[in-house]
Amino acid sequence: MSDPFVHLHVASGFSLQYGASHPHVLVERAAEHGMDTLALTDRDGTYGAVRFVRAAQRAGMRPVLGVDLAVAPTGALGGPSRDAGRPAPRRTPARGGAVRDTSLEQGGHPRVTFLASGRSGWAALCRMVSAVHLSGERGRPVATLEVLGPWLAGGDLLVLLGPSSELGLAATRRRDDLGLATIAPWLDLLPRDNVVVELVSHRLGGRPGEWGPGTAPHAARMAGIARSAGLATVLTNAVRYADRLDAPTIDVLDAARRLVPLGSANLRDVGPGGVRGNAEGFLKSGKQMHDVAEEVCRLAGLGDSELEARRLLARTRLVADRCAMDPRADLGIGEVHLPELELSDATASSADGALRRRCEAAIGWRYGTGPKQVVWKRIDDELEVIAALGYASYFLTVADVTDLIAARGIRRAARGSGAGSVVNYLLGISGVDPIRHGLLMERFLSPLRVSLPDIDIDVESARREEVYRAILDRFGGERCAAVSMMDTYRVRHAVRDVGAALGMPPGEVDAIAKAFPHIRARDARMALRDLPELRVSGLGDGALDHFFGLVERLDGLPRHIAMHPCGVLLSDATLLDRTPVEASWAGFPMSQFDKDDVEDLGLLKLDVLGIRMQSAMAHAVAEISRVDGVHIDLDDEVQVPFDDTTTYDMISSAKTLGVFQIESPGQRELVGKSGIESFDDIITDISLFRPGPVQSDMVTPYLEAKHGWAEPHYLHDDLRPILEGTRGVVVFHEQVIEIIARFAGVPYDEADEVRRALGTTAGMATTKTWFYARAAALGYDEPLVAQLWAVLEAFASFGFCKAHAAAFALPTYQSAWLKAHWPAHFLAGVLTHDPGMYPKRLILDDARQLGVGVLGLDVNASSSDYSVERGASEEGHAIRLSLTDVKGISAAEVARVVEARAGSPYVSLSDFFHRARVSRPILERLVLAGGFDGVYGIGSGEHPVTRRGRVTRRDLLLQVAELDLHARSLERASRARGLSRGRTPSPSTVAAAEAARRNSSDATTRGGAETTERHALADGGVWARAAAQSQASRPVVEAESVQLTLRLGDEPGEPGERPTGLPEMTSVERMRAELEILGLDVTQHAIAAYDEFLDALGVTRSRDLLQRRSRSELLVAGVKVATQTPPIRSGRRVVFLTVDDGSGPVDATFFEDAQGPFAVTVFSSWLLLVRGELRRTGRRGVSVRATGAWELPPLHALWQRARSSEEGLALVRAELVRPRVPAAAEPAHRRVLVHSSGFQLSPYADVRPAGDAAKDVARHLWHRSPGSPG
Incomplete structure (x- = not known):
């Protein structure tokens, strides 16, 4: 062959759970085969396109870009056509809400590959993919010919009808007449030269009579149909992985995608578009593809098979030549696309002039009346650089966004190197004076920097979506979209999917997954050797070596797309020509490219970060x-x-x-x-x-x-x-x-x-x-x-x-100033907006240490937030717990509780039952957590005898059951009388209508840009279509509440009138109820039950640590509230542990020499006794260098079982000195990551530890916070 072969149908790992190789690996393999052109045609989107083009540029290879889409049947095969409004039967949702594909044979849709030609072809492809995603159900993109038609009409897209298309299904049925019928609708939309038949042979079968997609006879039959229709043919290998040895990875992905184990009947529809029938779907060499071509041509009876094979490969090459992309000219890589000047309301003749005018106007505001020579010099220097780079409209745009935020009263602050710019300071983007603090503009922006400037804006996390909506309002759906990110396989997800594919028991798979810290999947076997808590688990003894080999194969492969937590794209009116968009979970239009991709495309990315501390301060x-x-x-x-x-x-x-x-x-x-x-x-x-x-x-x-x-x-x-x-x-x-x-x-x-x-x-x-x-x-x-x-x-x-x-x-x-001067108000804000790296219970303890009172749950005082109330003293304040901490309560129920008491407080349980209308489980939890103690004057529970003849929490629980039973009987009676309930529109409908209203004025409010039929993805605009697919705004299904607001006069009597004599809950029972329902120990610290034992053992409390001598050995104990594994200079792993004993936190450090026998205890236990050496860390700071850790409850039980306290203490002390079974020997060669500077880093530093996720163990004294308040 004179020219190298070109693969035109290639799926990478960005074909979610379908392809098994990263784009750069596919490019590297093609280069090794001597190929000069390669296509990427991922399923359902262009997610990997930009990084594929980057890899192709590095390899000196021409990229071809396309997409593989599901297309609703046209009806040509005899069955009814099905548009996107009537999708295929719903597929089984996977863990986390993802939806997996099904094959054509399982009731799915045919699939067609589209290739883009030139700059206009790429624009058409982007808009077509957007239209398909926004025309149906989120996560289930299915095209129809009606949706595709406007984008195919320009003649810049080619269609490959392959074995997974309707044409392929007709060939499978041996119906050439139907095959010709399936081609006709495409010829109505496209020029004949743009419709191509794709031949694929994975050499399946081999025995007489075997038939179907992927077999050479099937490809030969499709070639015959193409010849009858007068269409060109090309040869592809429907590539899913780079190397033959990657085939087992495909097996696992197929099983995970379909939620069935390997060997299931649902994994038997082999061939392209289904699952692999052999290991032939890899990126083959030109010689191998020539052999396939010759076999197909021979079976098709096309004469000289050698000659026809060369012609087939030449036609394939011709299509590649037609579609090869120039990264700059066709894709705009290397160009910059900023919002148009008029969008920033600039009144000067140029962006540079407008920027200078704004800066000069702000000098008096920022710098007062003093000398300003240094300020003027700095302004002139910065504006000169900005003008030379052509970035004035960038700064005006960011200033426009910060003005939008400020106008809504939302706290904001800049972060990053942009704080070094005096222009940002004068525009109000940053609140830090760079001249005062000696900051350099060059660290942020200079003529030598090839990347776009990057300004990050911190806003209140609770109002981040409001900020997003304001930005979309300002710039419109044609110029604004969220940035996406890919959730990729790490060790835990990989363990779960491999375990499910192999048919392992779910409980066993879950235990293995939770044993690992949150590390890369590729490090699984290394972690089994390196980490002491895993060495003692027995998981690395070799029996599961094949299992972990499959786990490591999945490393870094994308699982699903999600909206980036902060990235927003702002561009000119050509944004949708450069990136496809789809709906995010929250209903925002979202680019299919991540933060690195959009920078390569020259798109302005503004990071709008939701910072919980900003919300906490606003609340305070x-x-x-x-x-x-x-x-x-x-x-x-x-x-x-x-x-x-x-x-x-x-x-x-x-x-x-x-x-x-x-x-x-x-x-x-x-x-x-x-x-x-x-x-x-x-x-x-x-x-x-x-x-x-x-x-x-x-x-x-x-x-x-x-x-x-x-x-x-x-x-x-x-x-x-x-x-x-x-x-x-x-x-x-x-x-x-x-x-x-x-x-x-x-x-x-x-x-x-x-x-x-x-x-x-x-x-x-x-x-x-x-x-x-x-x-x-x-x-x-x-x-x-x-x-x-x-x-x-x-x-x-x-x-x-x-x-x-x-x-x-x-x-x-x-935030420190607020805590120092207004501690109650500040900590109420921190608790409302999630308490950083520590659980709420520790923040409440901190409040008590600062003299701030903590008030329990009260249905007449608690609200959706933690609130501040004046204490008994003139200056004192207290924090009232929030209703949102009640386990299982919905936002709607919280709102009803608060709204119903607006006119008058609740006077009884029955009154609350009728007015607040919460479900019975929530009402019972409110009772158990003390929500009605204030209504009935119920005390602390320390002296239950004094409650005789008065209402107790147990009485109220009984009353809840009676009220619920009575309400259900009334409900049945009302249904019998034909009463009905009113219905209101769902929030998602309201959101879509509001977005449509806003988008309807795009043409007049976005600078007068015309919206043609071709460029309008749908009536109402991009944002309206995305909002209509929102999952976040759909109401949560709540437990059925049958309360009627009618008072019929026959409800059960008030418990105050007839107490049952049931005893009040003890203080220990109350604490357990609080931990179970609120995740907090409000009335009594969880460690209080162990006080007598800890005092006898000589445990030092947090409040007494400063009185101990440095380097003295001691015991501390408490509830584990945080673990960290930060990087240290030795490159070894260090574990920081914080426990809380009710008088304050105690910080302990476990170095590697102490981790071996105790690591499992540190990571898996919640109540701990820690031995160590005291270290001074400043005038008023101490920490413990830990040498051992034990689970507290078994030691307490050992002491309790003894005949006397002295005997029990002797047993406990013997346990503390008893040699622990050591972990398996540490490996001779421990992996350390080494930077070019010589800095060494443990691969297990800064990763979340093993064990349950925080949300799963919130009732075990842990917390739900995802991390720092920043």
Whole structure:
């Protein structure tokens, strides 16, 4: 063959759970075969297209792009046609809500492949895919000829009718007449040259009589039908994986996609479009495909099979030539597409002029009346760079968005390197003055930067979707979409899908999955060797080696698409020509590309992050105003000054639970050691708690110099002005830039590019030679240069951007100020919007330690949020628990409880039953959790005898049953009388109608752009169609509530009139009910039941730790509230454990030498006794270097069973010194990740530990928070 073969039908791993290879692997394999062109035609979308094109560019290969879509039957085969409004029978939903494909033989749809030709073809493909996704049910894209028609009419798309199409089904039935009938509808939509028949042979069968898709005789018959219709044919291999050895991965994916085990009858429809019948669906070489072509042509009886095979391959090549894409000219890679100027309401003649006018107008606001020479110089320099890069409209657009947010009263703050720009500060995008804090614009933007600038906006998490809607309102569905992301296989998902495919018992599979921390699937067997808690499990003894081999094969393969938590695309009116969109779960239009893809496409991505701390602070400010009548603006430096000693004292005492960025054990230890005295100290602290400074051992010299224990050390006087603010220590990226600029004699923008090069091994080597030569040319001697290079090499690209740290320091200080001055209001906000890395119960304990009262659940006082109430004293405040903590209660039930009492409080259980109309299980939980204690004056439960003759919680539970029984009888009677209930439109219908109303004005409110029939994806606009598919807005099905609001006069008597004499719940019973229903121990700490035992054993309480001598051995105990595995400079794994004993938290550290026999206990137990050595971590900070851990309940039981306390203590102490069965021997070679700087990192650092997910064990004293409040 003179030209290489081209594969035109290739599915990558982005054909979710269908393809088994990443796009770059397919490109690499094609290059090894000497191919110069390759197609990617993923199922249902173009999810992998951009990274495929990037890989093709690197390999010098021409990309061809297309898509494989399900198409509703046309009726040509004799059955009824079925449009997208009547989809195939619903498929079984998978875990997490995903929906799996079914094959044609199982009642699914035929599939057709489409290829794009040129720039207009790519635009048509993108809009066609969008139309298909938005025309039916979310997650079930099915095209119809009516939907496809407008996009096929332009002649820029080619259609491949293959073995999975209706034509292929006709061939399977040996009905050439029907085959010709299936072709006719396509010829009505497309030029004849654009309809191509795809021949596929996986050489299935081989014995006489075997027949069907994937067999050579089937392909030969399709060739005959094509010849009769006068259509061209091409040969493909319907590729699903790169190598023959990847075939077992396909088996697992097929089983997972269809939710059946391997060997099931549902996995027997073999061939292209079904499951694999053999291992032939890989990316074959040109020689192998020539052999297939010759066999097909011979069976088709086309004469000289060798000659016809060459012609078939030539036609395949011709189609590839026609569809080969130029990444820049056709896809726009390398171009930039910003929103049009008029969309930003600019009144100047140009974007540059408009930007300058806005900046100049804000100088007085930001910088007052003082001298401004430095400010003007900085503005001029920045605007010159922005104008040269053509980014003025970018800044105006971001400013427009922040103005939208501010106009709605939503808290916002910038983060990232963008805080280093004075333009951002003047536009109100950032709240940090870069001149005041010495921040560099070049770290954010310079003429040498090839990537788009990146500005991140933090907003209140509770109002993030409101912000999204405002942005969509402003820019419209043709110019705005959310960014997507792919959820990929990690070890737990892979274990579950492989286990299900192999037919293993679900309980066994679940136990194996939960044994692993949240690591990559490819690291499964390595973790079995490395981690002591897994070495003792026996999972790595070899019996499951095949199982874990399959698990590792799934690593990194996409599972499903989701909306990115913060990315929003803003572009001009051609956005939908560049990216397909589909509906997100919440009903927002969502690009099929991720954050890296959209940057390559030159699309502006604005990160709008929902930050729970911003919501917590907004809640606190609102509560201060509501309860105390004080109106606070956290952004006003007069009201919240940056020199508040009360705030800094609180931070330095490490009492920072709930405070943004500095609440983790490591951070609390660092602020305690450091002693925070200024805002700049916060900036430095946030930056020091990073891998770079840890690896460079910069924390110790910084602390020594800060406290005067050692003099700051400067290698050269030229370093003094750069490092003086951090006591001679390199902490920030900006300092690295300044060092390179000073000692190499280059401008800041070039210095930043050099800093970036330090992050790669090749860049490190090249930069070292360059730096030595430049420094020597400036007269610096070689020993000094060598010392400077050692600092730069160790720091490399780790460290932290000072602008980012300064942006973080602002909400850190604001949240600390609130906690120091308004603790009740602040902690109410933290509890309402999820408490960071610690459970709510620990935050409530912290509130008590600060003198804030905690008020229990009350149906007349509790609401959807944690609220503040005035305490008994004049200055005191208390926090009231929220109704939302009640297990199983819905938002609708909470709303009814609050709304129904607006006119008057509830006076009885019966009154509540009729007015609030909650389900019986919720009503029973409200009773058990104390929600009616205030109504009936029920006390603490400590002295149940005093309750005789009065109502108890048990009486109320009995009354609930009677009320429910009575209401059900009335319900039956009302149905018999024909009474009916009114219905209201579902929220999803309302959302779609509202979005349609907003989109209807696109043409007039979005700059007058015309909307043609071709470019209108559907009536009402893109957003309307996406909103109609929203899953989030659909009402949750609640437990049936049969209460009628009619008072018929015959309901059961009030319990206050007839107490039953049932005893009140004891304090222990109450605590158990609280833990089960609220996930909180409100009236009594969970550890209280062990107090007598712990005191006898000599356990030190958190409140007494400061009185103990440093390095003394001690025992601590408590409820586990957090575990972390942060990176440390040795590259080994360290486990940070925090337990709470009711008087405060205790932080313990397990290094690797202590983890072996105790790791399982640390990760799997909830009540712990920990032995260790006390360490001082500052003036008022302590931690424990742990040497052992035991589960508390068995030790307590051992003590209780003894005949005396002394005998029990002896047994317990013997247990504590008894040698533990060690874990299997640690492997001789432990894997460590090594950065180009030499920094070593454990692969198990910064991963969630093994065990149950937080949401599954919330009633086991754990919490539901997904992480830090940031």
